[in-house]
Structures are given as C-alpha cells and as structure tokens.
Amino acid sequence: MLPRGWADFGRQLAIWFGFLAAYQLARGLADRNPPRAFQNGLQVIGIERHAHALIELTLQRAVDGSQLLATLASWTYWNSEFTVLGLALLWVYLRRNEAFVNFRNSILLANVLGLIGYVALPTAPPRMFPDLGFVDTLSDFGGLNHGSGLVEVASNPYAAMPSLHAADALIVGIVLFSVCRTRWLKPLWLIWPLWVWFSVMATGNHFWLDVLAGIVVATIALVVVYVRPLRFVRRRPVTA
Numbered sequence: 001m002l003p004r005g006w007a008d009f010g011r012q013l014a015i016w017f018g019f020l021a022a023y024q025l026a027r028g029l030a031d032r033n034p035p036r037a038f039q040n041g042l043q044v045i046g047i048e049r050h051a052h053a054l055i056e057l058t059l060q061r062a063v064d065g066s067q068l069l070a071t072l073a074s075w076t077y078w079n080s081e082f083t084v085l086g087l088a089l090l091w092v093y094l095r096r097n098e099a100f101v102n103f104r105n106s107i108l109l110a111n112v113l114g115l116i117g118y119v120a121l122p123t124a125p126p127r128m129f130p131d132l133g134f135v136d137t138l139s140d141f142g143g144l145n146h147g148s149g150l151v152e153v154a155s156n157p158y159a160a161m162p163s164l165h166a167a168d169a170l171i172v173g174i175v176l177f178s179v180c181r182t183r184w185l186k187p188l189w190l191i192w193p194l195w196v197w198f199s200v201m202a203t204g205n206h207f208w209l210d211v212l213a214g215i216v217v218a219t220i221a222l223v224v225v226y227v228r229p230l231r232f233v234r235r236r237p238v239t240a
Contacts, residue, residue, distance in 0.1 A: 009093075019108060040122060056201045064137075069202075070137055073137070107171055110221040111164055114214070126205070127204035137202070163197075166193070167214035197211045
C-alpha cells in the first residue's frame, strides 16, 4: 500500500507534523499586538470602501438567509485547511506519489510565506468588527467558537492577511485537477478554491483583500516549486 515503504512514510509524517508544530509556535508569537491588528483591519476596510467593494457584507447576508448555505460555509471553513488538505496530501502520496513532493513543498512554502505576512502585517478579520455589520457565523456552528479552548490554542485570531485558506485551497484545486483521472471530479477540484474563497468571506473570517493576498502567495509558491525547476532542466546542455 505504501509506494516507498514505511520508512519514507514515517519521514513524510515527521516533516509534516514537525512543520505544523513549528508553524503553530511561530504563529502564536505573531499575535502579540492586538491594537496594530485592529488598525490594519480598519485600513483594509477603508481600502475596500474606497474601492466600493466591501463585498463581505453582501456574502454574509446571503449566508444568513439560508441555514443550509451557512452550515456548508462553516463546515468548509473548519475543514478545508486541515481535513481536506490532509486527506488530499495522503491520497496524492498513496495514489500519485510522483506528484507528492512538489505538492507538499508548495503547501509548505505557501504557509511559510503566510507566516511572514502574519508577523509583518497582523490583521483582525471582519468578524471582529461587529459595529460595522460583520457577523461571526461560526459562533454557533457545532458548539465551537473562536474563544473555545482548543480553537483558541490552535489559532492566531489576527491571522487574516494573507488568507492561507485561500492559498492552500488554490494549490489543492490545481494539483488535484492535474492528477485526478476521474473526469467528473476534475471540474469539482477547479470549483473547490472558489467555494473556499466564498466560505471564508461569508463566515466573516477574511476580507477579499486577504483572499487576493492568499492567491498571490499560492501563485508564488507554485511558480517557485514547479516552474523554475522546469526552466533549469530545459536550459541544461544536452550531454552524450
């Protein structure tokens, strides 16, 4: 069942969980300045208002009008970044192993770039501005909220810019589209990042500028991991 044996599988688990542990530690150190995070959040709101594009409120109203849509969006927010991402990595490792290393490296690089953004630009998410009409739609979802024990320990409340939900969903969608051989699943993987982007905004956890920044982060990671090595191989002189 394991394409490279137990030793390699254990090594991949060590790399991934070691990175997650270091990432969570560093992410926890990036939320030490709440006033700055709120100031940056207000600046993002100001930019979007100036562009007449404060679309998060419109998306939230759409979710508020449908219990099914609210549940699906909330489920997507909680599970896209860990459950779906983890299962996608596992499936690619087991079934499309030749594509795994680049997939893994793209995710790791995107998250490192995101962490730099959290440290340099801590930003409060929309849900922290209820006076401006934003709602935390996750507060009653599954009995969890952002202030509950495990969620509070495992998350940085000011990690809105860039949106790693948006970045990782884009990488997952592109990679799974390219390696999936089932025709009807291919378009679903192309739709996946669009649905995640909608969900993170509709639940009040990201501004569209956060999502845009996440798309930029994912694009940089994909280019570095996939495009540059291809150019290097093409430019190498052919030897006998």
